[in-house]
Amino acid sequence: xxxxxxxxxxxxxxxQKSGPVPFHLVRDLLTSLKYDHFVSDQGDVxxxxxxxxxxxxxxxxx
Numbered sequence: 682x683x684x685x686x687x688x689x690x691x692x693x694x695x696x697q698k699s700g701p702v703p704f705h706l707v708r709d710l711l712t713s714l715k716y717d718h719f720v721s722d723q724g725d726v727x728x729x730x731x732x733x734x735x736x737x738x739x740x741x742x743x
Contacts, residue, residue: 716731718731719731
């Protein structure tokens, strides 16, 4: 952390301190489940896709 501060300069952000249970990550986890994509390893042509069971967005994303 100390080594990257001079490199990042004003863009460096101190990470949030965590308690015994990292409740501050719940929001990030829910966002990840809603918006993150994966690439299936099946088929000759692959593309980013979302799992409709976990995502509220519809269709394919590129």
